[in-house]
Amino acid sequence: MNSPLPEYGFILPAASPSEVVAPSEAARLLDLGKAVSNFVESSKAPNTRKAYRADWTEFKAWCAHYGRQTMPALAETVAYYLADESTRLKVSTLERRLATISEAHKAAGHESPTQHAHVRLVWSGIKREKGTAQVHMKPTLTRHLRLMVEQLPDTLVGCRDRALLLLGFAGAMRRSELVGLHVADLAFADEGLVAIIKRSKTDQTGEGRKIGIPFGTQAETCPVKAVQKWLDESRIDEGPVFRAVSSSGMIRDTALSDRVVANVVKRTLTAAGKSSKLYAGHSLCAGLITQAAMAGVSERAIQEQSGHKSLLVLRRYIRDGSLFRENAAGKVGL
Numbered sequence: 001m002n003s004p005l006p007e008y009g010f011i012l013p014a015a016s017p018s019e020v021v022a023p024s025e026a027a028r029l030l031d032l033g034k035a036v037s038n039f040v041e042s043s044k045a046p047n048t049r050k051a052y053r054a055d056w057t058e059f060k061a062w063c064a065h066y067g068r069q070t071m072p073a074l075a076e077t078v079a080y081y082l083a084d085e086s087t088r089l090k091v092s093t094l095e096r097r098l099a100t101i102s103e104a105h106k107a108a109g110h111e112s113p114t115q116h117a118h119v120r121l122v123w124s125g126i127k128r129e130k131g132t133a134q135v136h137m138k139p140t141l142t143r144h145l146r147l148m149v150e151q152l153p154d155t156l157v158g159c160r161d162r163a164l165l166l167l168g169f170a171g172a173m174r175r176s177e178l179v180g181l182h183v184a185d186l187a188f189a190d191e192g193l194v195a196i197i198k199r200s201k202t203d204q205t206g207e208g209r210k211i212g213i214p215f216g217t218q219a220e221t222c223p224v225k226a227v228q229k230w231l232d233e234s235r236i237d238e239g240p241v242f243r244a245v246s247s248s249g250m251i252r253d254t255a256l257s258d259r260v261v262a263n264v265v266k267r268t269l270t271a272a273g274k275s276s277k278l279y280a281g282h283s284l285c286a287g288l289i290t291q292a293a294m295a296g297v298s299e300r301a302i303q304e305q306s307g308h309k310s311l312l313v314l315r316r317y318i319r320d321g322s323l324f325r326e327n328a329a330g331k332v333g334l
Contacts, residue, residue, distance in 0.1 A: 055100035071108055073101065075116030082119070086126045094126065138278045139287035140265065141294075145169055146221055151271035156233060157245050161264050163230035164242055166223035168261065168284035170213045171195055172306035175261035175281030181241045186227070191215075193224045197307065209307055293318040 059081065063070040068077045078101060085094060102112040113119060140148070148165060152158035168178050177197050185196040193213040216222030227241075236243070240255035258281065265283055266276035285306060292302050299318065308314040 051096060052100045052103065055097050056104055059097065059101060072105060072110040073113050075113040075119050078113045078116075078119050079122045082122050082126060086130065091127055091130050094123075098123065137280045137282045137286060139290040140169065140269070140279060140283040141287050141291050142221075144269065144272070144274070144287070147272035147274070148265075148268035149221060151268050156249055156251075159226075159230050159233050160242060160245060161268065163223070163226040164261065164264055165268065165284065166216075166221060166226045167193075167195075167213065168281075169288050170216075170223040171197075171211050172285045172288040172302075173197070174285050175258040178261055178281075178284075179240070179242055179256045179258050183231070183236060183238050183241055186241065188224070188228065193227060211305055211307075289314065289318065 059073075060070050062068075062081055062084070063073070063077065066080075068074070068080075078098075082094060082098070085097065089097075098114050102114040105112045105114075145165060149162050152162050164178060167173065168175070171177075180198065181195065185198065187194040187196075191212065192215050195211050195213060196208055197211065198208045213223050213227075215224050219225060231237070231241070234243075234245075234251050236251065239253065242256045243254065244252040244256055244260075246252070261281035261284075265279055265281055269276040269279055289302055289306055292305075299314065302318065303314055306314065
């Protein structure tokens, strides 16, 4: 008996007894099969599951078009698929497609064709020819934040956006972390604000972490005062911190979409006279890391604030922030 995993479109073999069992035990096994399916789905973040579903749908459509078997797929099929899709997709997207195909086969109890030597050779060739450098969002630095908050109107939405931008920057928060904050996750202290991040991209199991948000040196860019003012003005005392505001000034009950964070960043940058083309919600997190590196803050302190598990990823931002701080060419008397 097979149990479908609708989130992925994969098939997971359900438990089957080796001999006839009582109806009650059979029902129990059926319930366990559903539980297994739910746990498999929960092993990935919602956005990851959404991407996997789309990738798997694309792969199935390609196989159907060329009359190839999807499950289990031959290594030759995957190699041809990669070669075909490499003409229009980025390396990072192709890499996720490979991961999707691999996960699908593992979930269905098949050996992954992505590990075949032929597929690995084709994949290496694609990376060598197309290159693996990714286009990253630019960081919003302190000087940008000052200009951005200056453009905000003296309205309820402006008050919310000021708190959103300054807290996101000071906490090196990802957009999902920002919109996921609840009032109960915040605690005001003599030194500033303590925020509890219950779940994030780097913490999929929900261990949670605390970050400190110190008072700013200037009132107009102080994240603690901005958050306090937003909560006072909106009269929000429980539930999501950041919410939509209607044209009539009514505060919605539900949290903002994480896309709004990117929109606020882009909108305020444009109002400040800067191009927002390579800026997005992640620019706030990248901005704090880069700015801190420029100021000579230690890796350990930056990592504690940003929550990065991988130093390799973190150091990419730190290197960008340190390009001119200890530059060899600047010490030779040119």
